[in-house]
Structure formats: structure tokens, C-alpha cells
Amino acid sequence: MKIDFIEPGPALLVENTIKVLVIADLHLGIESDLAQHGIHFSSRSGLRAARVRDCIRETTPDLLILLGDVKHSIPVLSRQEYNELPEIFEGFRRMVPMAVLPGNHDAGIERFLKDGELQKKEGVVIDGVGYLHGHTYPDPSLGGHLILAGHHHPLASLRDDVGCSLRAPAYLLASVASSCLGLPPDEEGREPTRVMFMPAFNELSGYDILKIVKDPFSPLSRCMDAGTSEVFLTDGTYLGPVSSLEEDGRD
Amino acid sequence: MEEIDRLDPAIRACIKKRGFSGLSEIQIRSIPLVARGKNLILIAPTGTGKTESAMIPVFNSMLSHPHGGFRTLYITPLRSLNRDIMQRLEWWCHELGLTIGVRHGDTPANERRKQALSPPDLLITTPETVQALFMGKVLRKHLKNVSYVVIDEIHELAGGKRGAQMAVALERLVEYGGEFQRIGLSATVGNPEEMGRFLCGKRPFEIVSVPVAKHLEISVDFSGDSFEKQAEWVSKSIDHHGSTLVFVNTRVTAEALGHQLYSRGDVEVHHGSLSKDVRIDAEERFKAGKIRGLISTSSMELGIDIGHIEHVIQFGSPREVSRLIQRVGRAGHQLNAVSRGTILTTGFDDLLESLVIARKAKANEVEHIRPPVGPADVLANQVAAMAVEYGEIHRSRIHRILSRTHQFGDPDTLLGEVCSQMAEHRLIRLEGETIITTGRARRYLAANLSMIHDERKVTVFDMVSRRTVGTLDESFVVGWVYTGAVFITKGQLWRVLDMEDGKITVEPARKAKGELPSWEGEQIPVPYDVAREVGALRRTREFGRYGHKKAPEKFAVRFLDEMDRNRSPVATDSRIILEQAGEGVICHVCAGHKANEALGRVISILLSARFGTTVGIEIDAYRIYIRLPSGIRAWDVKEVLEMLEPGHLKGILELALKRTALFKWKLVQIAKKFGAIDPDADYERLSIHRLTDLFEGTVVQKEAYRELFTVYMDVDAAARIIELLKEGTVTIITGSMSILGAEGLFSSRDEIQPPSTDQAVISTLKRRLEQQDVVLACMNCRKWKSRTVVSRVPDVPVCPNCGARLIAALKPWEEGLYAAANKKKKTPEDRTVEIRLVRNANIVLSSGKKAVTALSARGVGPENASRILSTLAEGDSFYREILKAERNYIKTNRFW
Structure with missing residues (x-):
């Protein structure tokens, strides 16, 4: 198995027997929610969808997996979503078959999806890799696999000698305790279950990795072993363990 | 006295009644001009009867013209000034049978209603309330008869966006009742003609000026x-x-x-x-x-x-x-x-x-006032105002109104850009060339009558002293503050521990690193010309020409003598000195705050690009302190300065500022005035560092740059310094840190602060611990306990009952434990308590008052206390250990 970091996504291309393009947390329609909270600007869904299509064009995958929170409005669909989603999905379908792992923001998404596209929210194993959005406990079948998950929007803050100089979307990889997640116990000699939290494709979202580790807010993040964690930038640059991001300026 | 004779007899009677023997110089010069219907800028020191000079002729013609509606608007920048003017003019109006009223934010509703029903002849008001007058149907009607507009303290308004907004309001007023006479009252300014253009646009005007x-x-x-x-x-x-x-x-x-x-x-x-x-x-x-x-x-x-x-x-x-x-x-x-x-x-x-x-x-060399040229957020505000005022309005009409002003004289491109931006965030609708109001536009306007940034305040709470340190403006928080961030306010460094519900919890920080955001709020910048002349004075040292007192001269001479003795070169108007300091380089440049701000940022971005590291800056009118990682030296800074081209500054700054908090801060402010962000917007919704991307390439971003380059910093003045450097009029010398460098570093001129921040933290802690209540309890006889404060505890506490020194020091809320530990029949819990208290007492036995002090700290029990005491730290380091223990406790238990 091989994983490519698609930087302009951020997205991952997972190659095993087939090529799977994975994109997490599009949050299409976030603008109408922001407007309700006092921040007004026009919809950027079109731009976001175009970026997805660019990734598809660049990687020619056999399958596109949208890792949840494809849309934004809860508990009901917004007018913006009614208007925008059908066309955006049609645009994806014309290029590649797609699968959606529903997230906590995906209420009502089924009406825009074709048969077979919607997966279980507890996740599925496709071509040897586990996929789920990440707000639920994973399906037992995901145990022992690498699990790709969204929901957490990890963001790394890098500090140099003089102070903070960069905040960038990043991937967080860590092993998870099977027992904690209710997965079947790890078999002898088998790789431990690992989870890779993907950064949000939505350019407005981001949540500091240190906060994810310190105040976990999902089964996956609660059960991960921070000691084994590794952080990667969107181009695959290995930053080091989470502990290397901790501020060293304290005395 | 012929001017007086031309006035209405009623006015002459008033002057006599007031006991004026004659008219003042400024009155004699200005009254005939006003009487002849000229627009006028009146410049004179406060207290020379400016208000009367303007109002006597205005009253004169109000007497001979028909009543109905507001006839004169008297606009001042401050409500408190309104009150004062009201008191001064009430008498005149009463004597002359004219009605007078005041209207501003504080005016009660019944008074407002009365004004709507029967408008006073003379209305005293503020620029913001003038904006509000256009919104009401009835009030709008009363504006038709305005024949005089007097603007008091016009210099206060002209230089800012409030003034730009008012200039448009005056032209909107012309749309109702045609031209009116304009009178501006100003303190001394360097460029009175500009004041005239600000007030009158392209119309002719006269200036009467009394040098101060x-x-x-x-x-x-x-x-x-x-x-x-x-x-x-x-x-x-x-x-x-x-x-x-x-x-x-x-x-x-x-x-x-x-x-x-x-x-x-x-x-x-x-x-x-x-x-x-x-x-x-x-x-x-x-x-x-x-x-x-x-x-x-x-x-x-x-x-x-x-x-x-x-x-x-x-x-x-x-x-x-x-x-x-x-x-x-x-x-x-x-x-x-x-x-x-x-x-x-x-x-x-x-x-x-x-x-x-x-x-x-x-010498009467007063600063010039520079009205902002084409401020886009003001334009957006006024486009929204006109959309609401007219329901729908053709663009050419707005264009016509704007082009009469001085500041938006040629509004073509800008108006187009502003309108499409506003349509983009749905504040107005565009149908071809027609601008149509929306429901949100009215709400926006009600919240944005003023161009003064009205911001939410965020409380800063210091965890160490457990008190509120002050407040920060929200936009500063948006741009800068995240958990772990270090910033400066009240002259001290703080690290952010937590942010929630409009409150930031901080601890004093000791290490200062990075581009430190500093929140001073009230800094008054020193102008370029003043700083240059200070440079010249440092060069010539001719203090005698400047003042006659001995003490100042003696001090200045002594200071410079010491510089000479230390062989420290002094920075002047013809020399820039680069001094190697502890954590960076101090550049002495006598160029004023705004030029140094621009220069400092340019240097920092270039160094940052060259060495791939973040560079921090702090500036004042005579220095730029650049915080650098070790390894970057003064000559690196020198090289950067020498390579600079004056023409490149703007481009470098645009790139450099984009990622800074300063820019984000400005952008949020302007986006608010554009109606793209509501005043009560919830930023938590959005990773704020992305906000800047949303406005990339828009007119909002352009306005943020325009304002930063002219108001916050002075790019032109910075370019002038670089030009002087190129010509060789200014040279650069490197050296080691001098007392002049230290003056800037360690003495903030506006803040009174302890010698060092670390010291401040420790003395705060000491003070807090000394005032802490403590309960001393004898663990030997088990029959004595006493409540006191730490400062009163003797060095070696002894039980007055049995004379033992086995005294436990308990926090007030632990007092109940003593009884539990002394029970005859103990539960296992009581037993644990007893062991704990004995342990506590043993620590006090071996370390005396020091142990009592440690045990009074937040979250410090016997275990932590013995760890702290075992370090054998004395004095300040002892308190540092306590601080560390408290910090650890607070990190694990989020108890606040």
C-alpha cells in the first residue's frame, strides 16, 4: 500500500489494488452559517468544488471518498445547500465514482446521493483501509487496519527561535487502543490499529493539534496514544511527535 | 464700531447686556465675512470667542429669515462639548426669541420626539447624530431649511474618518435644501487651506486666523x-x-x-x-x-x-x-x-x-492635518446610508454627491469597487446602475452610524495575582491572542493560558520572544519633523537656544557627556547607530514613531526572509529594537538597510504585513465598517488566520493597507530616511549597547513599572502570599489553633500551649481537618488526614516560616512544599519554585 500526500487539497491518494482519493470535511454551505454568526461573504462552494475536481484530474483515482461533513448546516438543510449540492455532486460523479462516510454535519445529505454512495457512519473497510468520519465509535471490522478519519481539522502551530511563525493544516497519525474503542483485541504479531486524522479540505477550518491531544472530543482522539503520535504537513513533511510542537518557551 | 452698527438692534442689545465693551480682534475680522455669506474657516486659540464670532452674524440673519425646520446646525465632535455650547448659546437664543435644542446619543426619547414635532431653530449635535437625522422621515423634512452649518473643533474631525463621513453628510444635506453657509472653527493647524477644502469642497472660502x-x-x-x-x-x-x-x-x-x-x-x-x-x-x-x-x-x-x-x-x-x-x-x-x-x-x-x-x-510651526484620501469604508458606509435614505438610488446621483467633496473628489473606480464588494456580502443589491437597500442595510446602519470603531472589550485576568489586569480590544484579540501567545499590555509581558466567554486568563511571562503584539491603546506618535529636530539637537547640543531653565540643560549635557565617556556614538539626524543588545539589535533612527514603524517592519521582513526566522520588533520615536535569534548581528542589519531602495518599501510592506496580526486587526475593523462582519460576530466559528484570505484582493484589503500606510505608519517618511542614506547625508555606525539604547529598552516613558518584569511577578506573588490567611495548629498537644495571615507568622512558630514547634500550617478551608485529625475514634479517612497534618507540621518544624509561606500557595500541599523546600532555593528563586508549582497545579486542574 502506498499513500500520496496531495498538497493542494489537502487530500490523500491511497493506492492498493485500486486508487482512492480521500477528502475530509468540505463543509459546503458554511457561509450561510457564518452569516448567521455575523460574518458575511459570498459562497465559496464553487471554488472548493473546483479544487476537488483539480485533485481528481491530477490523480485519476478509481474512487473518491468524502470523509464526512461534506455539507455544513445542521439539523436541517439550508437553502444554500439545496441550491448548490446537486450540481457539485454531479460534477464529481461525472469524473469518478464516489462514496460518502456521513459525518455529524451531514444530516439530510442522503437526498442528494445515488444508491450505493452513502456508507455506514461507523465506517467501512475499502481495499484494506478503514474509513470513517470520526465522530462515532468505529465498526469492529476496522480493527487492525489503518483508519483514515476527518472531524478533527488538525492544525499545527510551528514555533522557531523567536516565536510562532506558521500555522498550517496537518495530519496527525497515532495508534489507538483497541480495547478503548471496543474493537476486537489486537492479534499477536498484527500491526496495532492506527488512525490518521486528516486536515479539513475546507479552507476556513482548523483546530490546534495540541488542543486535540489535550482535550480529546471524540472516541478516536480519546483512545489514541499520544506517545506514538506523528505529525505531517500537507506535503508529507514529517514534523515529529506531538511533543515536538509543545511550546518550549516555558520555564 | 461700524461692524456692530450693522447688526440687528436686538443683537446689539444682547452684546451690551453681556457686558462686552467691544468686539475681539477675531470677531471684528470674521463677523463681516459671515454676514456677507462667505464660507469661513476661523482659526484661533480656545477662549477667544470663536463661538460668538460665528454665531452673532448667524443669529443676525436668523432673525430676518422665516422660521420652520432646523435652520442652523452646530456640530461638535463631543457630547460634553455640546452640553457646554448649549449653556453658552441658550442665553442668546432666549434673548433673541429663537429656539435651541441639543441632540446626541444621550438625548432622552421625549426630547427627541419634541424636536421631531417642533424642530428648534438652532440644533447642537454631533456628526453621528447628523447621520441619524437622515434616517428618520420627519427629521429629514426638517433638514430642508438648513441655511447655516457651524462645525466646531473641525481640526479634530478633519484628519480622520469621522470627518470624511461628515463631508459626505454635508453634501447629502445639500440635496435637500440646496446650498448653505459653512463655518468651521479650528484650533491652530499648519495647513488652514486644507481645512477649508475639507469643509467646502470646491466652493470658495475665506480664512481668518489669529496666531496663537x-x-x-x-x-x-x-x-x-x-x-x-x-x-x-x-x-x-x-x-x-x-x-x-x-x-x-x-x-x-x-x-x-x-x-x-x-x-x-x-x-x-x-x-x-x-x-x-x-x-x-x-x-x-x-x-x-x-x-x-x-x-x-x-x-x-x-x-x-x-x-x-x-x-x-x-x-x-x-x-x-x-x-x-x-x-x-x-x-x-x-x-x-x-x-x-x-x-x-x-x-x-x-x-x-x-x-x-x-x-x-x-514659532507657530504646527503639524499639518491630513484628511484621509478616499477612505473606502467611509464610502461603503455612506453608500449604505444613501441606499437606506432613498430606498433606491442611481449610481450617478451618488457620484454627483461625492464629487462635490474634497476627499472623494474623483470617486469613479472606488465607487464601483465599493458597490460590488457590498453587493458581494449582500449589504445592498445592484440592479444595473441602481443601488437598492436591503433589510440588513438598515440594521447595519443603525449599528454603524459612527466611523469610530466601537469594539467589544475582552477582560484580561491575571492568574498569578488573581485580579483583572485590564481590557483588550476585541480586534486585537482576534488577530493576536491564542493559547500560549505572549503579548504586552500595561508595560508587562503576559502569556495566554485560556480564553473563554470574553475573558482571557493570563500569567506574567518572563521570556519575550517573537513579534510581540503590544497593546498600548493610547500612544501618541511623535511626528517625523519633531524627531528629526531632536536628532539635530543631539548633534549640535545647543540646548541654550531652546530653553532657559538650568536643570534640563544640565541633565541633557550630563547624559551626553556620559555617552562620550563610554565612547558610545550618539544617533543624530545624520547618523543611524546600530547597537548590539542582549537579544537583538537596537537601531537608533531619529525619525518618529510612524516612520520607524514602517522601517522596522521592512527590516524585520528582510531579515526574516534572509535567515528564515521570525523577527520581533518594538519601536519608539528614536529606536527600532529588533529581536533576533543569536547569530544575526548588527552588521547584518546594516547590510539590509544599505541595500534598501526607497521605492521598494511599499511593496515589501504589503507582503510583510499580510501575515501580521496588525493587518488582520485592521482588516477586521474595516470589514466591520463595510458590513461584512457584524459588530457582534462570533469569530470562534472560523479559524481566524483564514479571515485574511477571504478579503484577498478586495477593496477591503486595499483600504486596510491604505490606512496602515498613512495612519499607523508613515511609509513616505521612512522612504525619505532611506533616500538620505543613499545620498550619504545619513551614515550608519555599529556599536555596542549604550545608555541611550538602554533608555529605550528599560524605561517606558508612559508607564511606571518595576525594574524588570520577573521582579514584578515575584513581588506580586510575595504580596499575595503575605496577605494569605493561614491557620496554625499544634500537632503535639492538639489543643491549640489560631487563624492569622502569613505576614504575621513568626520565623519559628511555637505552640503557646505546650511550647512545641510541631505546628501545621493550614489553608483557611482546611481548618475543619484539625478536628478530624484529633478525633478519638478515627475512620480511615480521618487517619489519612492526621498523617497529612503531621507531615505538614514536620515541614514547618524543619523550615519554619518559609514552609508556612510555601504551604499557603495555591495547590501546594505537603508533597509539593517539601519538594520546593528541598531545592534549598532562597530569596527570589524560592518564590520562582512556588510559581512553578502553582503553574503545574493550574495546568492539571482547570479550576478557574
């Missing part, structure tokens, strides 16, 4: 650099002169000085953070002679009448010539009386700067 200099008597003094000495000097001066107005530059200084002088019993403090009642009370008591000294920030600068002022003290450099003139002008306050003022300087920079400013004031 001949009325001023300004001296500069120095009483040592300790704050106590300075306060003592102020106190003596009040004794000597009687009624004294003391101007300070910041609220912090006002409070500190007030604190030193309160014990006199005849001194009060007056500043914007105090409630209205407190301020009015102070004004009235001063007026009545009950107090002799009033300590004030700029809140007392404008012409509010507080009675006779014998002497004005400016505490510290006034920073600007106009400010000095305005402030000292408050003294005397009778026609032709001389105004006396003294600048009490507090240090070397401060002293030289004050000498220069005093000279300039006497």
Missing part, C-alpha cells in the same frame, strides 16, 4: 527621573500657581499621578474611562474653586469651560506641537490673556523632544 504663539508662555523643566520627584514637583507647582490643569498622556499615568497627589485633598483625576458623573463632578468642583488641580488626559483638551486656569502642566512630552498649543491654551482663558504652561520632562528623550516642541510652538 504671542499668547503663549511655555517653559520646559526637569526634576529628576524618579516618579516620586516628578509628582512632588507637580504638587509644589500647584501650590505656587493655584488653579492648575495637569495634562498627562495616558490613563495609567493619570491614575498613578492622582494616587501620589490624592492625599493633598484638592486634586482630582479626569479621563475617559471614568463615568460621566464623576467627570462632570470634577469639572464643576474645579470651576467652583473647590479643587486646585485637575489631572487629565486628552479629555480636557477641547474647549469645555471649567473656569479660570492659572497654569497648565504638561507631564512628559506632549509629543505634538498642536497638542501642546491646545493644552497650554487652556490656561488664561480670557481675551488677550497670556497662557502659561510648563512641560515637566521625565527623561532624556522626553526632554529633548519637549524642547523641540516648545520651540516649534513659539
Whole structure:
């Protein structure tokens, strides 16, 4: 198995027997929610969808997996979503078959999806890799696999000698305790279950990795072993363990 | 007296009744011009009867013209000034049978309704309320008859966005009732013609100006650099002169000085953070002679009448010539009386700067006021206002209204850009060339009548001293503050521990790293010209030409002599000195705050690009302190400076600023005025560092740059310094740190602070621990306990009952444990408690009061206390250990 970091996504291309393009947390329609909270600007869904299509064009995958929170409005669909989603999905379908792992923001998404596209929210194993959005406990079948998950929007803050100089979307990889997640116990000699939290494709979202580790807010993040964690930038640059991001300026 | 004779007999009677023997110079010159219908800019010091000069002829013609609607608008920048003007003009109106009213934010609803039903002939109001007048149907009708608009303290408005907004409002007013006569009353400014263009656009106008200099008597003094000495000097001066107005530059200084002088019993403090009642009370008591000294920030600068002022003290450099003139002008306050003022300087920079400013004031070299050219957010605000006013309005009409103003004289491109941006965030709708209002536009307008940024305040809470340190503006928080961030406010470094619900919890930080955001809020920048002349004075050292007092001169000479003895080169107007300091390089450039700000940022981005690291800067009017990782030296900075081209600064800055908090801060402010972000927007919704991307390439971003490059920094002045460097008029010398460098680093001129931040943290902790309640309980006889405070605990506590030294030190809420530990029949829990108390007592037995102190700290129990004591740390390091333990405790238990 091989994983490519698609930087302009951020997205991952997972190659095993087939090529799977994975994109997490599009949050299409976030603008109408922001407007309700006092921040007004026009919809950027079109731009976001175009970026997805660019990734598809660049990687020619056999399958596109949208890792949840494809849309934004809860508990009901917004007018913006009614208007925008059908066309955006049609645009994806014309290029590649797609699968959606529903997230906590995906209420009502089924009406825009074709048969077979919607997966279980507890996740599925496709071509040897586990996929789920990440707000639920994973399906037992995901145990022992690498699990790709969204929901957490990890963001790394890098500090140099003089102070903070960069905040960038990043991937967080860590092993998870099977027992904690209710997965079947790890078999002898088998790789431990690992989870890779993907950064949000939505350019407005981001949540500091240190906060994810310190105040976990999902089964996956609660059960991960921070000691084994590794952080990667969107181009695959290995930053080091989470502990290397901790501020060293304290005395 | 022929001017008087031409006036209406009723007016002449009033003048006589008021007891004026004649007209003042300014009145004689201005009355005929106003009477002949000329637009007029009237420049004179406060207290020379400017208001009457404008109003006597206006009253004169109001008498001979028909009634109905508002006939004269008298606009001032401040509500408190409105009150004052109202008191002064009420009498005249009463005598002349005219009606008068005041309307602003504080006006009660019933009064407003009365004004709508029967509008007063003369309405005293603020620019923001004028905006509101356009929104009401009935009030709008009353605007048709306006024939005079008088704008008081016009210099206060012209330089900013409030003024730009008002200029458009005046042209919107013309749309109702045609042209009216415009009269602007101004303090001394360097460019009166610009004031005229600001008021009148392309219409002709006359200027009547009375130079202020001949009325001023300004001296500069120095009483040592300790704050106590300075306060003592102020106190003596009040004794000597009687009624004294003391101007300070910041609220912090006002409070500190007030604190030193309160014990006199005849001194009060007056500043914007105090409630209205407190301020009015102070004004009235001063007026009545009950107090002799009033300590004030700029809140007392404008012409509010507080009675006779014998002497004005400016505490510290006034920073600007106009400010000095305005402030000292408050003294005397009778026609032709001389105004006396003294600048009490507090240090070397401060002293030289004050000498220069005093000279300039006497020579009438006042700063120019630069009205902003085409501020896009003001335009957006006024487009929205007109959309609401008319429901729908054709673009060409807006264009016509705008092109009559000076500031939007050629609005073509800008108007287009602004309209499409507003349509983009749905504040207006566009149908072809027609601009249509929306429901949100009205709401937006109601919240944005003013161009003053009205911001939410975020409380800063210090975890160490457990008190509120102050407040930050929300936009600063948006741009800068995240968990772990370090910033400066109140002259101290703070690290953010937590943010929630409009509250930031911080701890004092010791290490200062990075581009440190600093929140001073009230900084008054020193202009380029003043800083250059200070540079020249450092070069010539001809202090005798500037002042006559001995103490200041002696101090300045002594300071420079010491520089010479240390072989430290002194930065002047022809030399830039780069000094290697502890954590970076101090660049001494005599160019003023705004030029240094621009220059500092350019240097930092270039160094940052070259060495791939973040570079921090702090600036004042004479220095740029660049914080650098070790390894980057003064000559690296020199190389960067020498390679700079004047023409490149703007481009470099645009790139450099994009990622800074300063830019984000400005962007949020402007986006708010554009209606793209609501005043109560919830930023948590959005990773804020992405916000800037949303406005990439838009007119909002352009306006943020325009404002930053002109208001916050002065790119043109910075380019001038680089030009001088290129020509060789200015040279660069590198050296090691001097006392002049240290002055900038360690003495903040506006803040009074302890010698070092670390020291401050520790003394706060010490103070807190000493005041901590503690319960001493004998673990030997088990029959004595006593509640006291840590400071009263003896070095070796002994039980008065049995004489043992096995004393446990308990926190007040642990007092109950003593009974539990002494029970006859103990549960297992009681047993644990007993062991704990004995352990506690054993620590006190071996370490005495030191142990009691450690045990009083937050979250420090016997385990932590013995760990702290086992380090054998003494003095400050002992307290540092306690701080560390508290910090650890707080990190694990989020108890606040």
C-alpha cells in the first residue's frame, strides 16, 4: 500500500489494488452559517468544488471518498445547500465514482446521493483501509487496519527561535487502543490499529493539534496514544511527535 | 464700531447686556465675512470667542429669515462639548426669541420626539447624530431649511474618518435644501487651506486666523527621573500657581499621578474611562474653586469651560506641537490673556523632544492635518446610508454627491469597487446602475452610524495575582491572542493560558520572544519633523537656544557627556547607530514613531526572509529594537538597510504585513465598517488566520493597507530616511549597547513599572502570599489553633500551649481537618488526614516560616512544599519554585 500526500487539497491518494482519493470535511454551505454568526461573504462552494475536481484530474483515482461533513448546516438543510449540492455532486460523479462516510454535519445529505454512495457512519473497510468520519465509535471490522478519519481539522502551530511563525493544516497519525474503542483485541504479531486524522479540505477550518491531544472530543482522539503520535504537513513533511510542537518557551 | 452698527438692534442689545465693551480682534475680522455669506474657516486659540464670532452674524440673519425646520446646525465632535455650547448659546437664543435644542446619543426619547414635532431653530449635535437625522422621515423634512452649518473643533474631525463621513453628510444635506453657509472653527493647524477644502469642497472660502504663539508662555523643566520627584514637583507647582490643569498622556499615568497627589485633598483625576458623573463632578468642583488641580488626559483638551486656569502642566512630552498649543491654551482663558504652561520632562528623550516642541510652538510651526484620501469604508458606509435614505438610488446621483467633496473628489473606480464588494456580502443589491437597500442595510446602519470603531472589550485576568489586569480590544484579540501567545499590555509581558466567554486568563511571562503584539491603546506618535529636530539637537547640543531653565540643560549635557565617556556614538539626524543588545539589535533612527514603524517592519521582513526566522520588533520615536535569534548581528542589519531602495518599501510592506496580526486587526475593523462582519460576530466559528484570505484582493484589503500606510505608519517618511542614506547625508555606525539604547529598552516613558518584569511577578506573588490567611495548629498537644495571615507568622512558630514547634500550617478551608485529625475514634479517612497534618507540621518544624509561606500557595500541599523546600532555593528563586508549582497545579486542574 502506498499513500500520496496531495498538497493542494489537502487530500490523500491511497493506492492498493485500486486508487482512492480521500477528502475530509468540505463543509459546503458554511457561509450561510457564518452569516448567521455575523460574518458575511459570498459562497465559496464553487471554488472548493473546483479544487476537488483539480485533485481528481491530477490523480485519476478509481474512487473518491468524502470523509464526512461534506455539507455544513445542521439539523436541517439550508437553502444554500439545496441550491448548490446537486450540481457539485454531479460534477464529481461525472469524473469518478464516489462514496460518502456521513459525518455529524451531514444530516439530510442522503437526498442528494445515488444508491450505493452513502456508507455506514461507523465506517467501512475499502481495499484494506478503514474509513470513517470520526465522530462515532468505529465498526469492529476496522480493527487492525489503518483508519483514515476527518472531524478533527488538525492544525499545527510551528514555533522557531523567536516565536510562532506558521500555522498550517496537518495530519496527525497515532495508534489507538483497541480495547478503548471496543474493537476486537489486537492479534499477536498484527500491526496495532492506527488512525490518521486528516486536515479539513475546507479552507476556513482548523483546530490546534495540541488542543486535540489535550482535550480529546471524540472516541478516536480519546483512545489514541499520544506517545506514538506523528505529525505531517500537507506535503508529507514529517514534523515529529506531538511533543515536538509543545511550546518550549516555558520555564 | 461700524461692524456692530450693522447688526440687528436686538443683537446689539444682547452684546451690551453681556457686558462686552467691544468686539475681539477675531470677531471684528470674521463677523463681516459671515454676514456677507462667505464660507469661513476661523482659526484661533480656545477662549477667544470663536463661538460668538460665528454665531452673532448667524443669529443676525436668523432673525430676518422665516422660521420652520432646523435652520442652523452646530456640530461638535463631543457630547460634553455640546452640553457646554448649549449653556453658552441658550442665553442668546432666549434673548433673541429663537429656539435651541441639543441632540446626541444621550438625548432622552421625549426630547427627541419634541424636536421631531417642533424642530428648534438652532440644533447642537454631533456628526453621528447628523447621520441619524437622515434616517428618520420627519427629521429629514426638517433638514430642508438648513441655511447655516457651524462645525466646531473641525481640526479634530478633519484628519480622520469621522470627518470624511461628515463631508459626505454635508453634501447629502445639500440635496435637500440646496446650498448653505459653512463655518468651521479650528484650533491652530499648519495647513488652514486644507481645512477649508475639507469643509467646502470646491466652493470658495475665506480664512481668518489669529496666531496663537504671542499668547503663549511655555517653559520646559526637569526634576529628576524618579516618579516620586516628578509628582512632588507637580504638587509644589500647584501650590505656587493655584488653579492648575495637569495634562498627562495616558490613563495609567493619570491614575498613578492622582494616587501620589490624592492625599493633598484638592486634586482630582479626569479621563475617559471614568463615568460621566464623576467627570462632570470634577469639572464643576474645579470651576467652583473647590479643587486646585485637575489631572487629565486628552479629555480636557477641547474647549469645555471649567473656569479660570492659572497654569497648565504638561507631564512628559506632549509629543505634538498642536497638542501642546491646545493644552497650554487652556490656561488664561480670557481675551488677550497670556497662557502659561510648563512641560515637566521625565527623561532624556522626553526632554529633548519637549524642547523641540516648545520651540516649534513659539514659532507657530504646527503639524499639518491630513484628511484621509478616499477612505473606502467611509464610502461603503455612506453608500449604505444613501441606499437606506432613498430606498433606491442611481449610481450617478451618488457620484454627483461625492464629487462635490474634497476627499472623494474623483470617486469613479472606488465607487464601483465599493458597490460590488457590498453587493458581494449582500449589504445592498445592484440592479444595473441602481443601488437598492436591503433589510440588513438598515440594521447595519443603525449599528454603524459612527466611523469610530466601537469594539467589544475582552477582560484580561491575571492568574498569578488573581485580579483583572485590564481590557483588550476585541480586534486585537482576534488577530493576536491564542493559547500560549505572549503579548504586552500595561508595560508587562503576559502569556495566554485560556480564553473563554470574553475573558482571557493570563500569567506574567518572563521570556519575550517573537513579534510581540503590544497593546498600548493610547500612544501618541511623535511626528517625523519633531524627531528629526531632536536628532539635530543631539548633534549640535545647543540646548541654550531652546530653553532657559538650568536643570534640563544640565541633565541633557550630563547624559551626553556620559555617552562620550563610554565612547558610545550618539544617533543624530545624520547618523543611524546600530547597537548590539542582549537579544537583538537596537537601531537608533531619529525619525518618529510612524516612520520607524514602517522601517522596522521592512527590516524585520528582510531579515526574516534572509535567515528564515521570525523577527520581533518594538519601536519608539528614536529606536527600532529588533529581536533576533543569536547569530544575526548588527552588521547584518546594516547590510539590509544599505541595500534598501526607497521605492521598494511599499511593496515589501504589503507582503510583510499580510501575515501580521496588525493587518488582520485592521482588516477586521474595516470589514466591520463595510458590513461584512457584524459588530457582534462570533469569530470562534472560523479559524481566524483564514479571515485574511477571504478579503484577498478586495477593496477591503486595499483600504486596510491604505490606512496602515498613512495612519499607523508613515511609509513616505521612512522612504525619505532611506533616500538620505543613499545620498550619504545619513551614515550608519555599529556599536555596542549604550545608555541611550538602554533608555529605550528599560524605561517606558508612559508607564511606571518595576525594574524588570520577573521582579514584578515575584513581588506580586510575595504580596499575595503575605496577605494569605493561614491557620496554625499544634500537632503535639492538639489543643491549640489560631487563624492569622502569613505576614504575621513568626520565623519559628511555637505552640503557646505546650511550647512545641510541631505546628501545621493550614489553608483557611482546611481548618475543619484539625478536628478530624484529633478525633478519638478515627475512620480511615480521618487517619489519612492526621498523617497529612503531621507531615505538614514536620515541614514547618524543619523550615519554619518559609514552609508556612510555601504551604499557603495555591495547590501546594505537603508533597509539593517539601519538594520546593528541598531545592534549598532562597530569596527570589524560592518564590520562582512556588510559581512553578502553582503553574503545574493550574495546568492539571482547570479550576478557574
